[in-house]
Amino acid sequence: xxxxxxxxxxxxxxxxxxxxxxxxxxxxxxxxxxxxxxxxxxxxxxxxxxxxxxxxxxxxxxxxxxxxxxxxxxxxxxxxxxxxxxxxxxxxxxxxxxxxxxxxxxxxxxxxxxxxxxxxxxxxxxxxxxxxxxxxxxxxxxxxxxxxxxxxxxxxxxxxxxxxxxxxxxxxxxxxxxxxxxxxxxxxxxxxxxxxxxxxxxxxxxxxxxxxxxxxxxxxxxxxxxxxxxxxxxxxxxxxxxxxxxxxxxxxxxxxxxxxxxxxxxxxxxxxxxxxxxxxxxxxxxxxxxxxxxxxxxxxxxxxxxxxxxxxxxxxxxxxxxxxxxxxxxxxxxxxxxxxxxxxxxxxxxxxxxxxxxxxxxxxxxxxxxxxxxxxxxxxxxxxxxxxxxxxxxxxxxxxxxxxxxxxxxxxxxxxxxxxxxxxxxxxxxxxxxxxxxxxxxxxxxxxxx
Amino acid sequence: xxxxxxxxxxxxxxxxxxxxxxxxxxxxxxxxxxxxxxxxxxxxxxxxxxxxxxxxxxxxxxxxxxxxxxxxxxxxxxxxxxxxxxxxxxxxxxxxxxxxxxxxxxxxxxxxxxxxxxxxxxxxxxxxxxxxxxxxxxxxxxxxxxxxxxxxxxxxxxxxxxxxxxxxxxxxxxxxxxxxxxxxxxxxxxxxxxxxxxxxxxxxx
Numbered sequence: 001x002x003x004x005x006x007x008x009x010x011x012x013x014x015x016x017x018x019x020x021x022x023x024x025x026x027x028x029x030x031x032x033x034x035x036x037x038x039x040x041x042x043x044x045x046x047x048x049x050x051x052x053x054x055x056x057x058x059x060x061x062x063x064x065x066x067x068x069x070x071x072x073x074x075x076x077x078x079x080x081x082x083x084x085x086x087x088x089x090x091x092x093x094x095x096x097x098x099x100x101x102x103x104x105x106x107x108x109x110x111x112x113x114x115x116x117x118x119x120x121x122x123x124x125x126x127x128x129x130x131x132x133x134x135x136x137x138x139x140x141x142x143x144x145x146x147x148x149x150x151x152x153x154x155x156x157x158x159x160x161x162x163x164x165x166x167x168x169x170x171x172x173x174x175x176x177x178x179x180x181x182x183x184x185x186x187x188x189x190x191x192x193x194x195x196x197x198x199x200x201x202x203x204x205x206x207x208x209x210x211x212x213x214x215x216x217x218x219x220x221x222x223x224x225x226x227x228x229x230x231x232x233x234x235x236x237x238x239x240x241x242x243x244x245x246x247x248x249x250x251x252x253x254x255x256x257x258x259x260x261x262x263x264x265x266x267x268x269x270x271x272x273x274x275x276x277x278x279x280x281x282x283x284x285x286x287x288x289x290x291x292x293x294x295x296x297x298x299x300x301x302x303x304x305x306x307x308x309x310x311x312x313x314x315x316x317x318x319x320x321x322x323x324x325x326x327x328x329x330x331x332x333x334x335x336x337x338x339x340x341x342x343x344x345x346x347x348x349x350x351x352x353x354x355x356x357x358x359x360x361x362x363x364x365x366x367x368x369x370x371x372x373x374x375x376x377x378x379x380x381x382x383x384x385x386x387x388x389x390x391x392x393x394x395x396x397x398x399x400x401x402x403x404x405x406x407x408x409x410x411x412x413x414x415x416x417x418x419x420x421x422x423x424x425x426x427x428x429x430x431x432x433x434x435x436x437x438x439x440x441x442x443x444x445x446x447x448x449x450x
Numbered sequence: 451x452x453x454x455x456x457x458x459x460x461x462x463x464x465x466x467x468x469x470x471x472x473x474x475x476x477x478x479x480x481x482x483x484x485x486x487x488x489x490x491x492x493x494x495x496x497x498x499x500x501x502x503x504x505x506x507x508x509x510x511x512x513x514x515x516x517x518x519x520x521x522x523x524x525x526x527x528x529x530x531x532x533x534x535x536x537x538x539x540x541x542x543x544x545x546x547x548x549x550x551x552x553x554x555x556x557x558x559x560x561x562x563x564x565x566x567x568x569x570x571x572x573x574x575x576x577x578x579x580x581x582x583x584x585x586x587x588x589x590x591x592x593x594x595x596x597x598x599x600x601x602x603x604x605x606x607x608x609x610x611x612x613x614x615x616x617x618x619x620x621x622x623x624x625x626x627x628x629x630x631x632x633x634x635x636x637x638x639x640x641x642x643x644x645x646x647x648x649x650x651x652x653x654x655x
Contacts, residue, residue, distance in 0.1 A: 084477065088473070091469065091470075095466055098466075099459070102455060102458055102459045102462060103451065103455075105451070105455055118466070118469075125469075125473050126472060126473060129476055129477070131597050133476065133480055133635045133636075134593070134596065135634075135635060145472060149465060152461065152465045152468075153462075153465060155461075156458050156461050156462050156465065
């Protein structure tokens with residue numbers, strides 16, 4: 001929103017210059033000015049409304065907090081039935097608000113508040129009941145129950161706020177180490193994750209612009225976390241899972257960039273970059289090659305069978321998505337060096353995992369090649385961002401090899417200094433070249449950056 | 451109201467019923483169970499930490515945590531199993547664990563089941579299983595916390611410390627209501643037979 005206001009202001013400032021240079025006449029200038037100034041007013045009104053809404057929410061939260069503290073002070077003195085009724089009040093209020101919102105078909109803000117209030121009311125009721133009856137349940141059971149009734153509310157109210165909270169608490173579920181012991185726990189985690197996917201997919205395909213952007217972030221978070229937790233299970237992680245995710249994210253980011261989505265609207269590119277960079281660092285620092293699936297020492301309990309099955313299914317789904325993205329790129333004739341290198345990265349880590357090779361770093365070399373391709377594209381497109389992203393990959397690889405090799409302190413110190421200087425000098429030289437080229441030919445066309 | 455809204459309304463009412471089902475079930479189970487619950491007293495000691503979800507609590511430890519049972523039983527219980535501690539009231543009025551079983555129907559008529567987690571039971575024998583010597587277990591009770599008002603928790607700790615370290619005849623016990631299925635609800639913490647809150651109020655005066 002603020003970017004649009006800045007753009008409108010900049011455009012309004014340009015209008016007199018356009019009139020003076022004869023590009024537009026006075027009447028056109030007047031019409032354009034009226035049109036865009038009215039848009040500024042509307043945005044200012046909506047910004048004020050958002051600010052007022054935020055203050056109202058803050059006020060309501062403070063009032064609610066005060067009431068809660070009052071009850072907390074007198075809690076022990078209240079009879080059990082009164083405590084139970086008080087515990088149910090937030091849920092009752094949430095239910096009343098939700099019914100009002102649904103019956104009168106109120107706006108999205110009402111729906112968001114209704115969804116969150118109902119979910120929080122339910123969670124509070126269950127927590128307080130366990131305190132009243134001194135029931136000592138497990139944190140996992142509590143979170144699983146709360147998530148189970150929160151998810152339908154996400155669908156009913158199409159609530160983005162509640163979806164973010166759901167994703168956050170899903171982490172709490174996955175971080176619990178119960179699941180590798182009891183099959184029911186793992187099954188609960190899998191079902192709660194998979195049940196959330198249709199909403200994410202729906203938002204990605206059919207949601208509003210803001211909904212699509214939010215879904216992109218949530219998808220990243222969910223896929224990476226699931227890959228780490230479920231993949232780091234009895235089965236094994238290997239680097240393949242994360243590398244495959246990085247490749248898939250990169251391809252998806254490229255498609256979005258081709259459609260005109262950049263910056264914060266296209267988080268997959270950054271996520272893929274950080275993921276693959278992380279794999280490069282960790283892969284260089286850990287000498288042990290884990291292999292794709294390590295089945296040798298397992299006791300074949302239901303949990304292990306379930307987790308292996310889930311792992312394989314997830315792998316196949318991601319692999320199919322990657323292949324499909326490659327195919328779309330090939331069909332649209334938008335395939336270029338970077339995508340081919342990504343395929344080499346995925347194949348490299350797959351081969352390394354299947355063959356359980358210890359000394360041949362196939363996918364590491366492919367990752368470095370990816371850095372070189374980015375660097376080259378940066379030079380060609382005169383993009384400092386691409387140039388630096390490629391340079392960082394190469395420097396990180398050299399740094400990690402340097403660190404993990406048997407060099408003394410003096411040699412390492414010299415190496416770091418030289419690398420740092422080379423990095424800085426390359427950046428300065430390249431940015432000067434870009435500025436010079438911009439000055440000489442400011443209207444030179446550029447391909448879409450990724 | 452549009453058709454889509456009506457569908458959403460019906461779905462919401464179903465979800466609301468689902469949300470309310472758990473609290474109703476809990477209240478019904480603890481207040482109106484078919485088989486009356488029994489109350490047991492567990493002799494205990496304590497300390498005072500904090501639970502972010504439920505507030506201040508008194509951390510309890512129990513004399514009954516270390517038990518030796520007759521031989522011919524598992525050295526350790528697999529983590530996927532349900533374990534029931536069979537309780538009987540001792541001559542001193544406090545509950546004692548007389549057996550550990552892995553199914554509700556294995557609990558004898560004169561005993562009462564308490565459901566515990568299988569990873570709350572571990573073997574403390576140094577020697578291998580010996581039928582003559584029996585097996586020693588350490589049992590972590592599921593009700594090792596007693597939640598109190600934030601302001602009362604430090605006073606509770608003082609009162610109980612005084613009871614445990616001072617007069618030897620003062621016993622601290624946790625009163626627990628245990629249902630026929632093995633679930634439990636903590637009723638009160640007693641200091642020398644009197645509710646903790648009463649003792650704290652008296653001490654404050």
